[in-house]
Amino acid sequence: MKLPDFPWDALAPYGQRARSHPQGAIDLSQGTPVDPTPDFIQAELRASANSPSYPVTTGSKELRDSLTRYAREILGASGEFDVLPTIGSKEMVALLPFLLEAKRILIPKIAYPTYRVGGMLAKAEVIEVDIDPSGWPTNDIDLVWLNTPSNPTGRVHSENEMGAVLDWSRANGIVIASDECYLPFPDKKSGISILKLASGDNKNLIALHSLSKRSNLAGYRAAFAVGDSAIISKLLEIRKHMGMMVPLPVQRAMSIALSDEKHVIAQGELYRNRRARLSLALLENGFKIENSESGLYIWCTRGEEDWQSVAWFAERGIIVTPGNFYGQAGNRHIRIALTATDAKIDEAAARIGKAL
């Protein structure tokens, strides 16, 4: 099987160009958190270092309780559902079509590349769609991916749009996998979990959440799935055989991290400020910002080919991502990640600003 080339390799020459800037490069290409892991979470990881026994795939009772509480109180889930810790959410995105034996799946037209890769790994047919389900195929479709707020566009799907997808799923008995890992960081709009919209009927629904960005825990690999108990039980059964267990010290750190929203609100404020400062500089330099309503990214265009914009930024020592990494429909846009320190974002805004 030929998987897509790892797209970041194509960006390397532009990274090299940016690094030759006299003041060094500012990397706004990968959405990897740079703010510290909160101290109280680090302390819990350290205190849990003695861990001689195997963890269980389904998660410790403490973690399961904390995931269940989070699903109810923060995501708005109700009714009957189950939870499952995952080793970051990327592995689950990549494995879900395989674990569900999906043969035809729908993914967003402009999307996180792993939705497509997961379909390919399962040898499934992958079909790109817009958010409106009225024209979606239903024949033999096993799974549809939603992503709100979106990577890369920062688009937040409205309740009406999500509701239409939910109705479509219920009418056709098709599983919705809703990747909601950027939900903790609202900006101009707040997203809503598919589980809240479901009002207690969680059949065929699974939501994916991650602490990578929420709590600056990307290095811990801490995430979870919530939803239809029958689906979770199927995933669990196979994952037990595969040894897909979250390490116990990480489970403890996750429980503690999920018990606090203050650090998440503070982190969200940092991202909102960074977005505002960078947006201003972009608008002043002829970029049009689209969507970018929430989450971690600015999605913008100057009406030119994406690589041309990437080169323009590289000249200024800034690395950004071409939109074609997320689908051909993105090839006149670029994605700018807000994952750099305030000082670096200010420096980036100044370098963009100097262009006029």
Ligand SMILES: Cc1ncc(COP(=O)(O)O)c(C=O)c1O
């Ligand atoms: C939309 C989306 N889903 C899932 C992930 C995976 O995140 P993690 O594996 O760190 O939980 C990412 C990471 O960037 C993402 O953008």
